[in-house]
Amino acid sequence: MTGENGVLIETKGLKKSFGELEVLKGIDVQIKKGEVVVIIGPSGSGKSTFLRCLNRLEEPSGGQIIFEGEDICSSSANINLLRQKMGMVFQQFNLFNHLNILENITIGPRLVKKADEKISAENAMKLLDRVGLADKAQEYPSRLSGGQKQRIAIVRALAMEPDVMLFDEPTSALDPEMVGEVLGVMKDLAEEGRTMVVVTHEMGFAQKVGTRVLFMDEGQILEDGTPDQIFNHPQNPRTKDFLSKVLNCI
Amino acid sequence: MGIWEILAQYYQYFLRGTRTTILISLITVFFGFLLGCVIALLRLSKNRLLNGFAGLYITVLRGTPLLVQLYIVYYQLDFIPFPKMTVLDVALDRALPCAIALSMNSAAYIAEIIRAGIQAVDIGQSEAARSVGMTGAQTMLHIVMPQAIKNILPAIGNEFVTMIKETSIIQYLGVSDLMYNNGIVVSATYNPLPCYYISAIIYLILNLVAGKGVNIFERRLKRSDR
Numbered sequence: 001m002t003g004e005n006g007v008l009i010e011t012k013g014l015k016k017s018f019g020e021l022e023v024l025k026g027i028d029v030q031i032k033k034g035e036v037v038v039i040i041g042p043s044g045s046g047k048s049t050f051l052r053c054l055n056r057l058e059e060p061s062g063g064q065i066i067f068e069g070e071d072i073c074s075s076s077a078n079i080n081l082l083r084q085k086m087g088m089v090f091q092q093f094n095l096f097n098h099l100n101i102l103e104n105i106t107i108g109p110r111l112v113k114k115a116d117e118k119i120s121a122e123n124a125m126k127l128l129d130r131v132g133l134a135d136k137a138q139e140y141p142s143r144l145s146g147g148q149k150q151r152i153a154i155v156r157a158l159a160m161e162p163d164v165m166l167f168d169e170p171t172s173a174l175d176p177e178m179v180g181e182v183l184g185v186m187k188d189l190a191e192e193g194r195t196m197v198v199v200t201h202e203m204g205f206a207q208k209v210g211t212r213v214l215f216m217d218e219g220q221i222l223e224d225g226t227p228d229q230i231f232n233h234p235q236n237p238r239t240k241d242f243l244s245k246v247l248n249c250i
Numbered sequence: 251m252g253i254w255e256i257l258a259q260y261y262q263y264f265l266r267g268t269r270t271t272i273l274i275s276l277i278t279v280f281f282g283f284l285l286g287c288v289i290a291l292l293r294l295s296k297n298r299l300l301n302g303f304a305g306l307y308i309t310v311l312r313g314t315p316l317l318v319q320l321y322i323v324y325y326q327l328d329f330i331p332f333p334k335m336t337v338l339d340v341a342l343d344r345a346l347p348c349a350i351a352l353s354m355n356s357a358a359y360i361a362e363i364i365r366a367g368i369q370a371v372d373i374g375q376s377e378a379a380r381s382v383g384m385t386g387a388q389t390m391l392h393i394v395m396p397q398a399i400k401n402i403l404p405a406i407g408n409e410f411v412t413m414i415k416e417t418s419i420i421q422y423l424g425v426s427d428l429m430y431n432n433g434i435v436v437s438a439t440y441n442p443l444p445c446y447y448i449s450a451i452i453y454l455i456l457n458l459v460a461g462k463g464v465n466i467f468e469r470r471l472k473r474s475d476r
Binding site for chain 2: 055057080081083084086087088090092094095096097098107108111112113153156157160
């Protein structure tokens with residue numbers, strides 16, 4: 001179910017403060033079904049906070065978030081049900097350390113959706129096969145590399161069959177040689193038409209895979225456009241400044 | 251009378267006392283742990299009233315002597331008609347208030363151990379659990395607790411050993427534990443020193459066995475944590 005014109009997520013005047021510090025200063029944005037929205041911007045600009053507000057891991061201080069036509073901040077909203085439809089991938093992977101890989105993937109469907117154990121295991125194996133990690137099903141997270149962990153984390157989110165995938169700097173904690181394998185999986189997801197919201201510092205990914213790029217700074221979206229517009233014809237001086245720093249760092 | 255003669259003649263007193271000490275310790279450890287879990291969850295609750303109550307409980311029970319608590323519980327609960335019967339040589343109307351006081355005291359320490367153990371689990375673990383749609387209770391039960399238990403167990407083991415030693419205080423209420431029986435033998439023989447050595451060795455053995463038990467349990471948990 002989506003709102004008008006295929007809008008999946010809409011925020012209206014979304015605000016978030018931590019004590020005195022106002023991190024989000026009123027964000028209005030619409031994310032449509034099938035879009036790959038990449039959010040870029042300097043550290044501390046509120047990108048991650050924005051993303052974490054979308055599934056209420058952070059409680060917004062003001063404004064509205066409408067997901068599939070429902071205000072997720074209203075007291076009647078069933079946040080646990082809504083979160084099932086929003087997969088999330090974290091910078092620090094956050095695999096469940098006490099469970100093996102297969103259990104990591106099936107625990108969500110089994111506990112939350114009451115899925116059959118056998119069927120959820122079969123689904124998990126199919127997904128693991130897709131990311132090339134089927135042979136790791138019985139391993140524990142501590143035995144995997146960062147890149148492998150993050151691919152598992154993506155699979156764990158996918159196993160819930162979400163309508164949108166949220167990525168919070170998924171490659172920032174990885175060794176450089178492992179960034180590619182994770183971005184590769186994300187690119188595949190984008191190509192099959194999944195709705196994705198990605199906070200990242202990988203400008204190449206934003207340019208090549210993103211269908212839309214948001215530039216955030218100081219708690220506001222300063223520029224919103226196609227990758228071509230943002231990277232090749234930025235309008236806002238702060239966008240220009242940021243891009244010149246990250247694209248020509250030497 | 252030397253230590254061997256005392257043992258030969260009065261070993262039944264020591265055995266009986268040891269049995270009571272073990273019984274009271276097990277009861278205390280069991281109920282102390284249960285109550286400790288409850289207090290810890292209250293302490294972690296976002297509800298200010300519950301949280302404040304748990305905080306006060308912990309402060310008071312850790313901030314006053316066990317002996318004082320023992321007497322307060324005993325006299326405070328004298329309106330409860332505890333059964334006037336004897337089970338395994340233990341007078342229940344005295345032993346039950348003791349078990350309650352010891353459990354309440356132990357719970358305060360255990361609650362702090364559990365709280366710290368839970369808070370030591372990376373917040374990312376519960377965020378990940380919530381992000382797939384688990385409820386708070388499911389997250390606690392299936393994700394946080396199984397990991398916290400590994401932080402908690404060694405400290406709980408310590409607390410159990412401490413409790414076994416602390417039960418020696420219940421002799422003051424006339425519960426026939428090891429120290430109480432020790433007293434009987436002392437008055438019968440007029441030779442206190444060997445008696446205290448015997449009791450010390452028995453306590454030491456109990457604690458070594460308890461410590462060993464906790465170690466085995468810990469190792470079993472670690473095996474799943476490759």
